[in-house]
Amino acid sequence: MKKIKSLAILLITIILVTGCGSTTTLTCNLVQEEEGMKMNQNLSINFKDDHATNGKLVMKIELSEEVLPYKSMMAGLMESSFKEGFGLEETDGVKFSNKDIDKGIELTIDFDFNKIKKDNNLLGEADSFQSAKETFEEQGYTCK
Numbered sequence: 001m002k003k004i005k006s007l008a009i010l011l012i013t014i015i016l017v018t019g020c021g022s023t024t025t026l027t028c029n030l031v032q033e034e035e036g037m038k039m040n041q042n043l044s045i046n047f048k049d050d051h052a053t054n055g056k057l058v059m060k061i062e063l064s065e066e067v068l069p070y071k072s073m074m075a076g077l078m079e080s081s082f083k084e085g086f087g088l089e090e091t092d093g094v095k096f097s098n099k100d101i102d103k104g105i106e107l108t109i110d111f112d113f114n115k116i117k118k119d120n121n122l123l124g125e126a127d128s129f130q131s132a133k134e135t136f137e138e139q140g141y142t143c144k
Contacts, residue, residue: 022050023049024046024047024049024050025046025138026045026143026144027044028041028042028136028141028142029142029143030136030142031040036062036066037067037126039060039062040059040060040062041114041141042057043055043057043058043141044056044057045132046100047128047132051113053112053114054110054112054113054114054133055111056108056110057111057114058106059078059106059108060105061078061104061105061107063072063103071100071105072100072105074105075105078107079107082096082109083096092115092116093111093113093115094109094112094116095109095110096098096110097110
């Protein structure tokens with residue numbers, strides 16, 4: 001009986017140490033107001049064993065009455081500038097979607113960091129939870 005108990009404890013310890021790995025989520029928010037629009041960005045990045053695995057960025061953009069008629073054009077411009085700025089396409093582990101909301105647009109970008117090319121500058125050196133948190137906070141985000 002003592003051997004079975006010892007074996008069970010050893011097995012549980014091995015599973016806890018090697019099998020699961022630690023998973024954490026970084027959530028950040030940034031609100032910006034510029035001429036004719038207010039943008040609320042919500043960013044969520046999942047980390048496993050302190051390496052980014054996947055994430056989602058949701059940008060809700062409220063537009064002024066003057067700019068509102070051009071919201072579909074703005075959604076396309078924002079998507080293309082993000083793709084060009086980071087050298088990403090949907091086949092690289094990035095999925096873009098946008099939809100109309102009451103007074104603006106919502107742009108959602110889903111990331112699979114395991115599929116994104118290593119030579120892009122999306123996270124740069126900020127692959128760990130702490131370095132990503134510091135990087136986004138330096139850019140004005142509030143993170144937890």
